[in-house]
Amino acid sequence: MSKPRVPTQHADRVQYSAPDALRSGAMPVDAPPGGAWSHATPEVWTDVERVTLHDAFRAVLQRGVHGLCFSPYLEGQSPGAQIGEQQIRERLKIIQPYTRWIRTFSCTDGHEQTPRIAHELGIKTLVGAWIGTDAEINEREIAGVIEVARAGHADIVAVGNEVLLREDMGEDDLLACIQRVKDALPGVPVGYVDAYYLFELHPRITAACDVVLTNCYPFWEGCPREGALAYMQAMVARTRAAAPGKHIVVSETGWPDQGSPFQGSVPSREGAVQNFVDTCRWAEQEGIEVFYFAAFDEAWKVGAEGDVGAYWGLWDKDGQPKFA
Numbered sequence: 001m002s003k004p005r006v007p008t009q010h011a012d013r014v015q016y017s018a019p020d021a022l023r024s025g026a027m028p029v030d031a032p033p034g035g036a037w038s039h040a041t042p043e044v045w046t047d048v049e050r051v052t053l054h055d056a057f058r059a060v061l062q063r064g065v066h067g068l069c070f071s072p073y074l075e076g077q078s079p080g081a082q083i084g085e086q087q088i089r090e091r092l093k094i095i096q097p098y099t100r101w102i103r104t105f106s107c108t109d110g111h112e113q114t115p116r117i118a119h120e121l122g123i124k125t126l127v128g129a130w131i132g133t134d135a136e137i138n139e140r141e142i143a144g145v146i147e148v149a150r151a152g153h154a155d156i157v158a159v160g161n162e163v164l165l166r167e168d169m170g171e172d173d174l175l176a177c178i179q180r181v182k183d184a185l186p187g188v189p190v191g192y193v194d195a196y197y198l199f200e201l202h203p204r205i206t207a208a209c210d211v212v213l214t215n216c217y218p219f220w221e222g223c224p225r226e227g228a229l230a231y232m233q234a235m236v237a238r239t240r241a242a243a244p245g246k247h248i249v250v251s252e253t254g255w256p257d258q259g260s261p262f263q264g265s266v267p268s269r270e271g272a273v274q275n276f277v278d279t280c281r282w283a284e285q286e287g288i289e290v291f292y293f294a295a296f297d298e299a300w301k302v303g304a305e306g307d308v309g310a311y312w313g314l315w316d317k318d319g320q321p322k323f324a
Contacts, residue, residue, distance in 0.1 A: 043268075043274075053270060053274060053277070054323065057277055060276070061098050065098060065280055066289050066290055068101075068314070069252055070095070070294070071294065072296075073296075073300060074087065075299055075317055078300035083113075085117065088110070088113055088114050088117050089117050090319075091295075091319065092114070092117055092123065093121065094319050095295050100123065100124060101123060101125065101155070103125075105128045106128060106141065106144075107145040107147075108130075108137065108140050112147070112148055115127045116151065119152075119153050125155050126154075126155065127153070127156070128161055128193070129145035129157070129159050129160065131160035131163050131168065132163070132166075132169075138177070145157055145159070146185060150184075156211055156249075157185060158213055159191070160178070160192050160193065161193045161194075162194050162195065162215065164198050171202055171205060175204060178205070182208075189210040189211045191209040191210055191212060192205055193215060194215060195217075196214045197235075209246065210247065211248075211249055212248045212249070214236065214249070215251055216235040216236060216253045217253060217254070218232055220262060222264045223265055225255065225265065228255065228275055229279065229282060236248070248288075249291070250288060251291050253293060254275070255271055257311050258308070259307040259309070267308055269323070272311075272323070273323050276292065294314075296313040296317060297316045297322075298317065
């Protein structure tokens, strides 16, 4: 997650009214289903509803989710810090009982060890190469992800994360990076990660992907929490329409439990728990592969995303469960 996902062209945004049939399963009965967002009111939870919600959360987590977005940073660390094997292993062991896959974001600065350790723990891997504005770092990332995959530790490879959203690289250069990795890794599915609507705007990128990895954040488009599930369903539907016949994976989605509101999106503990339950139940029912963002809170993200950036995890920055 790089920055708020409000598209620069309003026509690109989802315009969606949530029908009653798509209401979330454990939503308070008096919560509005969404649609007319300017008239939406905050969700109100009774003590009994909170208990029911947290029971549902524990049941979903105990069954295990498809995937979690994983970064091993501890307090005081941020991208560029050197990450050691012991730290990675300790963090992975916390989430090991609850997820079948992890998604990583980098193959440098020690993160290239994560896929091997995950495989040792029986966790599958969606391995990312971080592509940005620094050509030297890009080269190291591409070389790193190829090395990891050739060693047998990448089940899926992602070349770049929200590169087009950040405008870090043009389409032609990004295509060249994707194709280079595909050529180097025959037999390994290779894709690219970005906000859902960018696969509509960049059909050549979409066509180049073996796997279309779509980030879907109702929060960053100002959607009230009670309409988030239906909004995300519309995001996924648009990705499918832009990539017919492609393998589509929701590479990120989530909801923060603290921080400042973003337009109609309001962080809350109950909202974060409800969003997790709704998303995982829907994904399981529909057979959709979802990587939930995120495993752990990351304090460093406050600088990039404001106070809300630090509170997307299911575990806190110290590795303690937040909602169990």
